[in-house]
Amino acid sequence: MRITIDREACVGSGQCVLIEPAVFDQNDDDGLVELLDEGPLTDPTGTVEDAVQRCPAAALGLSPD
Numbered sequence: 106m107r108i109t110i111d112r113e114a115c116v117g118s119g120q121c122v123l124i125e126p127a128v129f130d131q132n133d134d135d136g137l138v139e140l141l142d143e144g145p146l147t148d149p150t151g152t153v154e155d156a157v158q159r160c161p162a163a164a165l166g167l168s169p170d
């Protein structure tokens with residue numbers, strides 16, 4: 106799967122980074138989400154899907170490879 110991000114929707118809460126810091130980061134200048142791993146990736150522990158679901162701005166999504 107691949108992660109989709111909508112930086113216009115992101116409010117920089119950092120929730121995704123707290124849940125999965127190996128995949129998500131925040132830009133040093135504007136605090137908005139950036140991907141550390143563009144994928145395709147697997148999510149054996151479910152943390153990526155958890156981060157996507159918990160984003161308060163619905164700025165994250167998942168798509169097939």
Ligand code: SF4
Pocket residue numbers: 114115116117118119120121122131137138159160161162163164165
């Ligand atoms: S959880 Fe959502 S709003 Fe918060 S930094 Fe990540 S993408 Fe942005």
